[in-house]
Amino acid sequence: MGKGKGWEKENCCGCQACKDICPAGAIHMYMDGEGFLYPETDEGKCTGCGLCESVCPLKNNSRGSGQELYFGMQAKDDRTRYSSSSGGMFPLLASEVLKKQGVVYGAGYGSRMEVLHKSARNSGQLEGIKRTKYVQSSLDGIYREIQRELEQGHQVLFCGTPCQAQALRLFLGGKDEGLILVDLICYGVASPGIWGDYVKYLERRYKGKMKNFSFRDKRNRDNGHTCSFMIDDREEALPLYQDVFSRMYAGNYSIRPSCHCCRFCKTERSSDFTIGDFWGIEKVRPGFDDGMGNSLVIVHTKKAEELWKELKKETRWFACQKEDVLQPRLQTPTMAAKRRGLFMKAYERLPFSLFINLVGGWKQGRRAKKVL
Numbered sequence: 001m002g003k004g005k006g007w008e009k010e011n012c013c014g015c016q017a018c019k020d021i022c023p024a025g026a027i028h029m030y031m032d033g034e035g036f037l038y039p040e041t042d043e044g045k046c047t048g049c050g051l052c053e054s055v056c057p058l059k060n061n062s063r064g065s066g067q068e069l070y071f072g073m074q075a076k077d078d079r080t081r082y083s084s085s086s087g088g089m090f091p092l093l094a095s096e097v098l099k100k101q102g103v104v105y106g107a108g109y110g111s112r113m114e115v116l117h118k119s120a121r122n123s124g125q126l127e128g129i130k131r132t133k134y135v136q137s138s139l140d141g142i143y144r145e146i147q148r149e150l151e152q153g154h155q156v157l158f159c160g161t162p163c164q165a166q167a168l169r170l171f172l173g174g175k176d177e178g179l180i181l182v183d184l185i186c187y188g189v190a191s192p193g194i195w196g197d198y199v200k201y202l203e204r205r206y207k208g209k210m211k212n213f214s215f216r217d218k219r220n221r222d223n224g225h226t227c228s229f230m231i232d233d234r235e236e237a238l239p240l241y242q243d244v245f246s247r248m249y250a251g252n253y254s255i256r257p258s259c260h261c262c263r264f265c266k267t268e269r270s271s272d273f274t275i276g277d278f279w280g281i282e283k284v285r286p287g288f289d290d291g292m293g294n295s296l297v298i299v300h301t302k303k304a305e306e307l308w309k310e311l312k313k314e315t316r317w318f319a320c321q322k323e324d325v326l327q328p329r330l331q332t333p334t335m336a337a338k339r340r341g342l343f344m345k346a347y348e349r350l351p352f353s354l355f356i357n358l359v360g361g362w363k364q365g366r367r368a369k370k371v372l
């Protein structure tokens, strides 16, 4: 896997399925200068079995599950919506699976604030994997773990980016009856390396240890356009557009190369559910637009249809048409910023504090204004 003839960074989404499936342990991940993970094969250990190629979501594209039903929804319970990024579809699905003693997988923070997928077996653990983190999450060892859970007869809910979801489908090779696969509408994932440096930068600036970071805080009822973070037991909050990391992401500077030619920017997916923000809800159902977020839900399979029927009673929902929901990321990939190359060169060559000042950190250099 990796650097054969014609190999380009655009052809690797960093899902880590190739590493997880390799029976010879011949693949390891390394971080490139932009801060993204890529696989590298130890040719001495590789037996040429080809399993790594068979689980690559970019080489084995999804044909789609055949069905697409479109819904807008919001959880009736405001606490559920508050603690999630959109309308709360993920926490409702997750609670249903936990009720049946199942296991839920999603992206949370590790001890150094790195973003990684992990399991939740109860509502306490679920809190840690709610909410959007705009950083690429690591799935090291997660595919095998999910395979084991399914073999033991547990129901498993997995939620992740469409490339991660497709990789899991391929990894399981059809032995996935107990799996509920949820993929996200995805703008692209930001560099874990830049994120790690940013966390250290904020810790130095605010003199403490970062405990949490919310990219989509809804306390201002602004559809999550506020971000907040905890340093030790102090909370800092600022408008999302003033947070430098979020600005680098939204300006399309720090996104993974493969995201700029993503094959999953369409409604056809091999997942059970696709979920995202309901962009443009103010035109489709103005009454739903209360600043607390709404979910777009695409139901792809019979399994998903059954589950959605059970969940509906806990939601306010409406059915809609494909043309109501076609936001940009269901049609085309995010375009890279014109100066992405220059930006990355600066990141690779400059000390981080200098780099962040250069790209706009001076604003954050002053103490973040409390907006809550």
Ligand SMILES: Cc1cc2nc3c(=O)[nH]c(=O)nc-3n(C[C@H](O)[C@H](O)[C@H](O)COP(=O)(O)OP(=O)(O)OC[C@H]3O[C@@H](n4cnc5c(N)ncnc54)[C@H](O)[C@@H]3O)c2cc1C
Pocket (backbone or CB within 6 Å): 083, 084, 085, 086, 087, 088, 089, 090, 091, 105, 106, 107, 108, 115, 129, 130, 131, 132, 133, 134, 135, 136, 137, 159, 160, 161, 184, 185, 186, 187, 188, 189, 190, 275, 276, 277, 278, 279, 295, 296, 327, 329
């Ligand atoms: C990187 C990224 C880009 C996105 N871009 C868009 C977009 O352009 N348009 C749109 O409509 N929606 C986008 N979303 C989806 C949206 O932000 C919400 O995550 C989604 O609607 C689910 O919200 P919720 O209220 O149902 O539950 P939430 O509780 O907010 O659930 C979020 C779910 O996403 C998972 N997750 C969080 N961060 C990551 C990550 N880095 N990698 C993989 N999984 C993660 C969590 O584990 C959880 O399962 C994006 C999400 C991510 C992570």
